[in-house]
Every structure is written in C-alpha cells, then in structure tokens.
Amino acid sequence: MLDIKFIRANPEVVQKGARDKGVNVDIDELLALDDRWRKKVYEVEQLKARRNKVSEEIGLLRKAGRDASDAIAEMRRVAASVKALDEEIRELKERIDSYLMEIPNLPHSTVPVGADETANQEIKRWGEPPAFDFNWKPHWELAAELDIIDFERAAKMSGARFPLLKGLGARLERALINFMLDLHTTEHGYTEVFPPFLVNARSMFGTGQLPKFEEDMFKVGSHELYLIPTAEVPVTNIHREEVLKEEELPLYYTAYSACFRAEAGAAGRDTRGLIRNHQFNKVELVKFTTPERSYEELESLLQHAEAVLQRLELPYRVVCLSTGDMTFASAKTYDIEVWLPSSNAYREISSCSNFEDFQARRAEIRYRPRDGGRLRYVHTLNGSGLAVGRTVAAILENYQQPDGTVRVPDALVPYMGGVQRID
RNA sequence: GGAGGGAUCGCACAACCUGGUAGUGCACCGGUCUCGAAAACCGGCGCCCUUCGGGGCUUGUGGGUUCGAAUCCCACUCCCUCCGCCA
Numbered sequence A: 001m002l003d004i005k006f007i008r009a010n011p012e013v014v015q016k017g018a019r020d021k022g023v024n025v026d027i028d029e030l031l032a033l034d035d036r037w038r039k040k041v042y043e044v045e046q047l048k049a050r051r052n053k054v055s056e057e058i059g060l061l062r063k064a065g066r067d068a069s070d071a072i073a074e075m076r077r078v079a080a081s082v083k084a085l086d087e088e089i090r091e092l093k094e095r096i097d098s099y100l101m102e103i104p105n106l107p108h109s110t111v112p113v114g115a116d117e118t119a120n121q122e123i124k125r126w127g128e129p130p131a132f133d134f135n136w137k138p139h140w141e142l143a144a145e146l147d148i149i150d151f152e153r154a155a156k157m158s159g160a161r162f163p164l165l166k167g168l169g170a171r172l173e174r175a176l177i178n179f180m181l182d183l184h185t186t187e188h189g190y191t192e193v194f195p196p197f198l199v200n201a202r203s204m205f206g207t208g209q210l211p212k213f214e215e216d217m218f219k220v221g222s223h224e225l226y227l228i229p230t231a232e233v234p235v236t237n238i239h240r241e242e243v244l245k246e247e248e249l250p251l252y253y254t255a256y257s258a259c260f261r262a263e264a265g266a267a268g269r270d271t272r273g274l275i276r277n278h279q280f281n282k283v284e285l286v287k288f289t290t291p292e293r294s295y296e297e298l299e300s301l302l303q304h305a306e307a308v309l310q311r312l313e314l315p316y317r318v319v320c321l322s323t324g325d326m327t328f329a330s331a332k333t334y335d336i337e338v339w340l341p342s343s344n345a346y347r348e349i350s351s352c353s354n355f356e357d358f359q360a361r362r363a364e365i366r367y368r369p370r371d372g373g374r375l376r377y378v379h380t381l382n383g384s385g386l387a388v389g390r391t392v393a394a395i396l397e398n399y400q401q402p403d404g405t406v407r408v409p410d411a412l413v414p415y416m417g418g419v420q421r422i423d
Numbered sequence B: 001g002g003a004g005g006g007a008u009c010g011c012a013c014a015a016c017c018u019g020g021u022a023g024u025g026c027a028c029c030g031g032u033c034u035c036g037a038a039a040a041c042c043g044g045c046g047c048c049c050u051u052c053g054g055g056g057c058u059u060g061u062g063g064g065u066u067c068g069a070a071u072c073c074c075a076c077u078c079c080c081u082c083c084g085c086c087a
Helices: A004-009 A010-021 A026-065 A069-102 A139-146 A153-159 A170-187 A201-207 A232-239 A291-313 A358-362 A389-396 A409-418
Strands: A122-127 A191-193 A199-200 A225-227 A241-246 A251-261 A279-289 A316-320 A332-340 A345-354 A365-368 A380-389
Touching: A004 A010, A004 A026, A004 A191, A010 A026, A010 A409, A026 A316, A069 A345, A122 A291, A139 A170, A139 A389, A170 A225, A170 A251, A170 A291, A170 A380, A170 A389, A170 A409, A191 A201, A191 A409, A199 A232, A201 A232, A201 A358, A225 A358, A232 A251, A232 A279, A232 A380, A232 A409, A279 A316, A279 A389, A291 A316, A291 A345, A291 A380, A291 A389, A291 A409, A316 A345, A345 A389, A380 A389
Parallel strands: A191 A251, A241 A365
Antiparallel strands: A122 A316, A199 A225, A251 A279, A279 A380, A316 A332, A332 A345, A345 A380
16 A cells, blocks of 8 residues: 555656556545545534634533533534534545555566566576486376376366475475474574464455456355465564564565465466466565665575575576556566476566555554654565475476486475485 | 453653643753752643634544543443453
8 A cells, every 4th residue: 555645745746657557546546535534524623623622611511500501502513513523524535545555566667568478688697407318207107107296186186286295206396394494493594383264254355456456366165364475464464553663674574375366267377287276385585674774684685595496406586577567556566487397487486576566555553753753654575485385296297307317406305304216 | 152340741650530732750952050070940742723812623533412521321442350262
C-alpha cells in the first residue's frame, strides 16, 4: 500500500509507476474521493468538538444542580448528525482503501522499464552449463527410472501436479532443506523459524496476496484460513502491528515451509516434473530493515541465496526483473535462474525482492528511530533460499551420468548420510 | 467441546463496582545542569485532519444505551487457567 499523502503530492509519479507495472489505476478518481473524505472529516470534527464542549458543560451544570435540558436537546440533534456523517465518512474511506489496495508498489529507479520478461536485465552468470556427450534425460525420466519420484501414485491420492518422493529422492529433498537452513543460520546470521502453514486473511493482506490474488491460493473454507503460498507470509507477519526498536534492526529470519499454489497449472506450462506443482518445499529468507539500508540488504540477500547454488556447484544467472515482470508488492526484484537442461534455459529458482515500506504499511510494522521522533515503517525484503523442488530437478539434470545414475553434489554428501550417488 | 478469568501507550499497572472525557511507574528521545556522565527537573514519547490557531480519534474488534462510555448492555476475536477429547 502506498502512502496517500505521497499520492496526493505525486499523482503523476504513481500513475506512471503503475502503468510501467502494467496496472491501470484511476488516480484522479481516488484523489477526488480523498478530497471529499477530508471535507467530511473536517465537518464532522467541528460537530464533535461542539459535542465534547457542551457535554462537559452539561456535566458541570448537573453538578451545580442546574437545568441543562436545552443543551441536551441540542446535543441530541448533533449526535444524529454525527452518526449520519460518520457513516458517510466510513463509506468513503472504504472506497478509498479499496483503491489503495489495488495500486501496486512503485518500481525503484534502477529497475529496467519494460512490458514483460524480455526486458529483464541480466546481471551476471556463474558456472558453466554442462556439455553432455551422451543421451541425457529430463529429471522426470531420470527420477522415474531411479524410482525416486512417483507422479502417478501422487495423482491417485491428490491429483495432477503433486510429487511423491521416495527413497533417495525423499532423502535428497530433506538433505537440501537441512543444508540450506544450516548455511543460512550458521554462516549468514539468520534466525530459524518454523511457521504455521495456514494463516488468516489479515496475514495474506499484510504481505499483499489479498485482496488481489485470492484465486491463486488454496482456502480452507470451513475455517477461513489460507494455505501459505510461501513462508514469506507467516514470517513477515511475525511482526505485524508491532513497534520494533531501531537497535534490533536488521532482523534476519529463515524458514522452511511447504508452499501451496492453486494457480500452478492454469497456464498449461511445465506439466511434467518438479517445476510447477501445487505443493512444493522452500527455504525462505526474510529481512526487516531501516529504509536507509534496505537496498544494501537486498544485495546481501541475493548473495545469501546465490551461495546455495555456488555450494551445490549449479550454473546460474541473475536477472533484474523489468517493471512489467515484477510482482505487485515489489519495488525491485532479482531472480536467480538455474540452468536446466530439459528447458535448455535458465529457470527461476529464487526471487529476491525489496518491498520497501509497501508491506510494512499494510501490516503496520514500524520502528522507533534511535534518536526519537515519529515512528517509521520498516522496509521488508524476502527471497527464496531456495525453492527445493526445482533444486532437486536441477541437481538430477546437471549431475546425471552416462549410466543414468546421479552424482550427489559434494556439499550434500554429509546430509545424505555419506551417499555419493543415486542409483 | 464445557466452565471460569483476562485484553488500557514499547513494557508493567491504575481508573471500571458508583458513566463526566485516561493517569502512574519503567524504558526510550530532546532540553536544563555537567569537563563528561549519573541523578534531579522540564518537555516529548499512538493515529488522522489542519487555513499551523487548533481540532478530532485512540482503553482487543464491531454494535447498542446515553447530552456524554475504558466504565453499562450485546456480539465477535485472541490470550490464560481448569475439565473433556487428542498426535
């Protein structure tokens, strides 16, 4: 959510930022509503001031044993006017808020402007895609032959786009989760949390999934709860409606969670394998910081996510998403894309974003500045560190051997109980 | 699921019975004082509107009663204790 004061002062900036993100918003209509709202607020506050003053006088008259019936009669009328005006103001405010909720965060000035992913800007490449001199296979074929993932039986119990991991496949998934959490907690300074996987609507609202993206999520209707699409939601909401101290910032959290996405499959892409499923595992990184530091924190967040791929020795590149490819709530996003032979391309495996104060304003996460003064909104950031299912796919494909087995990356061997090869 | 208790500024609590417009302590920030600090004292320390004079809002949330609600009434949310059920 943007600051209405900022929108009042910079309507054309907001209009342009939204348009660059491919969102059309009627700023003039919003500001007209805002203007009416402010006039009505002034009006009702005049009446309330009168009511407060006279009510106090009534109290004094009563105490002195004198008659106050004229004043009481007047206040009865004032009370009725106040009630009607308050109702009108409430409706205006509701309309204004629903406008505000639909306005995306504005892209940072360093973000390339463009309509879609073709305008994304490549920042760097790391490692070399493997040059196979044998008949290599996509991960879903490898996994089927190694009997480590069973999509057919998963479909029986749940439906399409759910994997059932088995044997060393399940072990690999668990090894990756532990490896990533250990790396982030011991070397990058993150505090590990294990959050709920179901959250209420208020939490989804705080991070920006609601109200715009309800259809992308699984809702547990009987309880008014949503399955989280990412640990970003519960972890960012840890500090919702709190006032933090500047001294405790920045805060770093890392969390493993399962992630649930209803939208996967709608586009008909990546119908096979581990790339696009309704449920997948992810280790998430979340930061709370001051506005002054948030962009350097974004750079280090990116490095923390990259470190996972470097330890696993998987080739990847980093791109800065263009305005048209970014998400609703983000001001700047780097995607890390891992090389995936079956796609013959780099594919997203992590998304690292600075939301500035967009989520903090929605979720009311503020901090008390060290030298006093008004409370300020924190900046929130998060990034995948990493998506586990896609990491499994990348390992299977990039580490496959001519004989159909898969070598285990050296960094993972201790987490695999010494197993060096999946065969 | 049942029975009780509770929610007031960042923290701890008061005012609630008996309606009169929210106070105290701690923490924090600024100032005075000091070589500096502590202590002491003064001010600040939640949000909104503002023509910068000021005004309004704020006691978990939403309603109701009333000239006036932290206080009385109703509903809801969350937390705590006990009982039941339970991995």
